[in-house]
Amino acid sequence: MPKEFDTIVVGGGLSGLIAAIVSSRRGKKTAILTKGAGTLVIGGGVIDLLGYIGNRAIHFPYDAIGKLPYEHPYKILGVERVKEAMDFFKLLTAERGYPYISQSDDSLSRLVTVIGTMKPSFLRPPSMNPESLNAEHIAVLGIEGLKDFFPELLARGLSGAKKITILEIPYINKPERDLSVLDIAQFTDKPEGKAWLLKALKGKITKGSTLIIPPILGTKPDSSLHKQIVAELGISVLETSVIPPCVTGLRLRQLLMQEVKALGIEYIEMAEVVRADVEAKRCKAIYTSAADKERAYSADNFIIATGGFFGGGLIAAPGKAWESIFKIDLGAAAMQEDWTHEELFSQAAQPYALLGVKTDESLRPVNIGGEILLENVRFCGRTLAGYDPVSEKSGNGVALSTGYAAGEAK
Amino acid sequence: MRHYPVIIIGGGITGIGILRDLSMRGIKALLLEQRDLAHGTSSRFHGLLHSGARYAVSDPEAARECIQENFILKNIAPYSIEYTEGFFVRTAEDSADYEREWVTACIAAGIGIKQISPADATSCEPLIAKDILSVYTVPDAAVDGFRLVWQNAHSAMRYGGELATYSKLVSINSTAGKVKTVLVENSLSKKTELISCDMLVSATGSWSGQIAQMAGLDVNVQPDRGLLLAFNHRFTDRIINRLHPASDADIIVPHGSITILGTTSVPVDDPADTSISSQEADYMLGIGEKLFKNIRSYRILRAFAGTRPLYTPGENSAGRKATRNFVVIDHAVDGLDNFISVVGGKFTTYRLMAEKTTNMVAKYFGNTAKCRTAEEALVEPISDKVYERAKKFFPRMGLNLAIARQGGDIEKVLSRLEAEPTKKVLACECELVTQAELEEIAESPSTRRIGDIRRRTRMGMGTCQGSFCGFRSIGAIASLGAMAEDEPRLLLKQFVEERWHGVRATLWGTQIQEAELARGIYGMLLNVDGADNA
Numbered sequence: 001m002p003k004e005f006d007t008i009v010v011g012g013g014l015s016g017l018i019a020a021i022v023s024s025r026r027g028k029k030t031a032i033l034t035k036g037a038g039t040l041v042i043g044g045g046v047i048d049l050l051g052y053i054g055n056r057a058i059h060f061p062y063d064a065i066g067k068l069p070y071e072h073p074y075k076i077l078g079v080e081r082v083k084e085a086m087d088f089f090k091l092l093t094a095e096r097g098y099p100y101i102s103q104s105d106d107s108l109s110r111l112v113t114v115i116g117t118m119k120p121s122f123l124r125p126p127s128m129n130p131e132s133l134n135a136e137h138i139a140v141l142g143i144e145g146l147k148d149f150f151p152e153l154l155a156r157g158l159s160g161a162k163k164i165t166i167l168e169i170p171y172i173n174k175p176e177r178d179l180s181v182l183d184i185a186q187f188t189d190k191p192e193g194k195a196w197l198l199k200a201l202k203g204k205i206t207k208g209s210t211l212i213i214p215p216i217l218g219t220k221p222d223s224s225l226h227k228q229i230v231a232e233l234g235i236s237v238l239e240t241s242v243i244p245p246c247v248t249g250l251r252l253r254q255l256l257m258q259e260v261k262a263l264g265i266e267y268i269e270m271a272e273v274v275r276a277d278v279e280a281k282r283c284k285a286i287y288t289s290a291a292d293k294e295r296a297y298s299a300d301n302f303i304i305a306t307g308g309f310f311g312g313g314l315i316a317a318p319g320k321a322w323e324s325i326f327k328i329d330l331g332a333a334a335m336q337e338d339w340t341h342e343e344l345f346s347q348a349a350q351p352y353a354l355l356g357v358k359t360d361e362s363l364r365p366v367n368i369g370g371e372i373l374l375e376n377v378r379f380c381g382r383t384l385a386g387y388d389p390v391s392e393k394s395g396n397g398v399a400l401s402t403g404y405a406a407g408e409a410k
Numbered sequence: 411m412r413h414y415p416v417i418i419i420g421g422g423i424t425g426i427g428i429l430r431d432l433s434m435r436g437i438k439a440l441l442l443e444q445r446d447l448a449h450g451t452s453s454r455f456h457g458l459l460h461s462g463a464r465y466a467v468s469d470p471e472a473a474r475e476c477i478q479e480n481f482i483l484k485n486i487a488p489y490s491i492e493y494t495e496g497f498f499v500r501t502a503e504d505s506a507d508y509e510r511e512w513v514t515a516c517i518a519a520g521i522g523i524k525q526i527s528p529a530d531a532t533s534c535e536p537l538i539a540k541d542i543l544s545v546y547t548v549p550d551a552a553v554d555g556f557r558l559v560w561q562n563a564h565s566a567m568r569y570g571g572e573l574a575t576y577s578k579l580v581s582i583n584s585t586a587g588k589v590k591t592v593l594v595e596n597s598l599s600k601k602t603e604l605i606s607c608d609m610l611v612s613a614t615g616s617w618s619g620q621i622a623q624m625a626g627l628d629v630n631v632q633p634d635r636g637l638l639l640a641f642n643h644r645f646t647d648r649i650i651n652r653l654h655p656a657s658d659a660d661i662i663v664p665h666g667s668i669t670i671l672g673t674t675s676v677p678v679d680d681p682a683d684t685s686i687s688s689q690e691a692d693y694m695l696g697i698g699e700k701l702f703k704n705i706r707s708y709r710i711l712r713a714f715a716g717t718r719p720l721y722t723p724g725e726n727s728a729g730r731k732a733t734r735n736f737v738v739i740d741h742a743v744d745g746l747d748n749f750i751s752v753v754g755g756k757f758t759t760y761r762l763m764a765e766k767t768t769n770m771v772a773k774y775f776g777n778t779a780k781c782r783t784a785e786e787a788l789v790e791p792i793s794d795k796v797y798e799r800a801k802k803f804f805p806r807m808g809l810n811l812a813i814a815r816q817g818g819d820i821e822k823v824l825s826r827l828e829a830e831p832t833k834k835v836l837a838c839e840c841e842l843v844t845q846a847e848l849e850e851i852a853e854s855p856s857t858r859r860i861g862d863i864r865r866r867t868r869m870g871m872g873t874c875q876g877s878f879c880g881f882r883s884i885g886a887i888a889s890l891g892a893m894a895e896d897e898p899r900l901l902l903k904q905f906v907e908e909r910w911h912g913v914r915a916t917l918w919g920t921q922i923q924e925a926e927l928a929r930g931i932y933g934m935l936l937n938v939d940g941a942d943n944a
Contacts, residue, residue, distance in 0.1 A: 113935065117899050241935050241936070244931065317919065336914075390933035
């Protein structure tokens with residue numbers, strides 16, 4: 001079979017898109033095969049790096065990476081490559097006009113969530129700057145009829161010493177169905193939506209205070225509305241994360257897709273990869289399944305960013321689990337009771353969440369003895385073993401740094 | 411000290427049925443429940459309103475009671491019952507001799523069965539295995555345990571009945587052969603109260619032995635644990651029973667958009683033992699596969715377990731008038747004049763159990779009022795005027811569901827919606843619960859904990875398993891300023907943790923995807939578990 005691409009990336013989430021961008025920038029003819037849109041719209045569009053090890057809160061994640069167990073993806077990459085990936089991402093987003101920011105001392109910042117908790121994260125867009133919480137006066141914005149945003153809940157969760165007020169504004173562009181944050185963000189993409197928001201806020205909030213809002217400042221990776229409100233009203237505006245669909249994640253996805261397009265990366269949708277041809281530890285081709293037939297794609301190198309159990313990159317059955325394309329056994333416990341803790345949120349990694357593909361430092365899959373199983377296939381993101389993104393708050397950080405490393409690999 | 415003529419222990423369907431019957435006959439009563447209404451067995455079964463066919467061979471008297479009560483409940487409780495009809499299906503593994511015996515027994519018990527061809531049956535229910543041998547229709551129906559308990563409670567309260575949840579019985583105090591007082595502890599505030607009564611009724615199902623012991627008596631009830639699996643979709647429109655002597659995992663019941671497979675039978679010491687094992691779940695799927703070949707590929711929402719109260723009359727029970735189905739014990743024979751236990755029985759026959767128990771209580775008080783629980787509907791008819799008002803806010807399906815949950819209280823929900831029309835947003839897309847209804851329930855004095863909201867609305871029990879509606883529940887609580895002493899993060903955590911217990915035993919296939927979504931939203935996005943938030 002003639003070779004079609006230098007590199008084929010399977011999966012269109014954060015790690016897959018980053019891997020493809022890095023690979024393409026290195027001059028490789030690159031394609032992305034995706035089943036769906038990835039999980040960026042479910043996540044909050046911020047880059048968590050490493051919030052906790054067990055029940056210990058981390059402040060300087062780069063320093064903490066050394067303390068992780070050896071099978072952790074960060075430990076496999078080494079802290080320098082993680083830093084490189086973060087810097088790459090900062091540069092990429094800055095070039096695209098929507099710069100992600102970290103603290104100047106590389107410490108974690110605590111971002112405000114929709115229930116008023118603080119979540120440790122590393123890189124965030126400018127509209128999520130938690131430093132504005134230091135303001136004298138804080139208000140939470142309520143919008144008439146808006147679903148899945150409860151200003152009283154946010155205020156109750158946040159309130160410590162500070163008094164938090166609630167500013168209720170009416171909405172003018174109601175759909176026939178329930179009104180979502182995404183609806184409002186789509187409205188403020190348009191000039192009349194921007195005008196509505198500015199007018200609704202004008203004179204309602206004292207200068208110098210901070211207004212906490214749901215992520216309604218447009219669906220595009222573009223900070224201009226945020227800047228305009230801040231400049232015209234003389235206030236700080238802070239967007240929170242919300243439950244899906246996450247507008248902030250959508251913005252990040254759009255930004256990355258702009259770059260994919262600009263680089264001329266082939267992006268093939270509705271292409272679920274179901275199996276592979278492997279000969280002498282080399283993958284020759286992978287096969288997608290359409291309605292009635294398979295189609296083969298060949299390349300020199302393959303990067304697998306198909307996600308974990310949620311995304312479909314890993315499959316679980318009673319007492320066993322495997323990777324979905326190459327059917328790599330993940331060594332799951334035979335008794336289902338050993339897969340989990342009695343508590344869902346116990347601050348410890350769920351045993352099943354640590355299941356995944358084990359790799360060498362070049363992200364090639366290895367067996368228990370450390371022997372490389374596939375010479376030209378690299379795994380990244382949630383397919384990888386050895387970390388629990390939920391208890392650690394490390395999800396997008398691992399996706400970004402392993403996607404970057406997979407794209408860089410020779 | 412408060413005094414009531416009658417105190418009823420147990421907020422399951424039987425106790426609540428007794429409260430309604432007593433209240434309708436004009437006997438003042440207080441019901442005490444250690445947790446929330448229907449927290450015990452009344453919400454932990456497959457939700458089958460028996461036609462009696464399952465017992466026709468083994469227990470004809472129970473079968474006759476079931477078919478009578480089946481028709482009475484369809485009449486008085488239409489909002490709790492989905493008239494699905496049932497199939498009894500014989501596979502190659504089941505005996506043809508038993509089929510003949512069963513047909514004769516059903517006819518004798520007055521159960522309207524009708525044979526249809528396997529081809530006709532599989533054209534109605536296309537997912538049933540094609541190799542089945544014979545099929546009969548029976549008048550089975552699906553019943554919502556939570557809902558029926560609450561509708562009985564509302565009806566009882568309209569007649570002056572009182573109930574207290576999270577009220578745990580600590581001791582029964584008797585002198586000179588009579589119960590005088592009971593000591594009750596509020597399980598949330600830990601405050602205790604001594605309440606006096608003229609008569610005490612225990613309707614505590616699997617807990618009957620423990621309660622009787624407080625009065626120094628022996629009631630021989632063996633808790634028997636059964637496991638159930640709830641599936642994410644409605645893969646059968648009818649209740650499917652295996653046509654063989656009653657056994658494990660041979661009943662499948664559709665409820666709204668989900669389906670329940672039950673059950674197993676394991677004797678346990680503790681009536682509150684609702685433990686779940688993955689091996690037991692796997693075993694049930696192995697049997698379920700005989701009727702639904704692809705059952706292992708269907709998404710399981712959760713596993714749950716409850717304990718049946720199996721009653722065996724003790725050696726000294728001679729002379730007690732007992733049906734084989736249930737028994738009302740007058741403890742006068744044990745030396746306590748004013749203490750009654752009602753034991754055994756089935757959900758389907760709760761009303762009859764309540765009637766028999768209430769008859770005994772009424773006789774004690776010399777009350778001769780007639781029992782009317784078989785005639786009077788549980789939910790008062792909803793007027794056309796209310797329907798007209800509601801049309802502005804509800805789609806038809808949503809309105810019927812809301813009426814089923816709220817009964818007459820639907821007018822309070824409507825008033826909220828009329829005051830604030832934006833509160834028609836759906837807090838739960840699975841059960842079509844509006845924000846207004848959620849707030850009405852969150853503000854109800856009987857709602858004490860986040861799980862109470864779940865049981866009243868069924869939020870968190872559908873497809874999303876709380877991934878979205880858990881957040882909305884605490885949003886409503888915060889908007890109202892309710893449960894002010896609780897940190898929202900912990901309420902949310904509590905909501906999802908209650909679901910997790912039923913999820914972890916079958917964490918594979920699509921279940922693990924849903925669990926990862928819940929962890930993603932609550933853990934990764936909202937950091938409910940973060941150590942530094944505590």
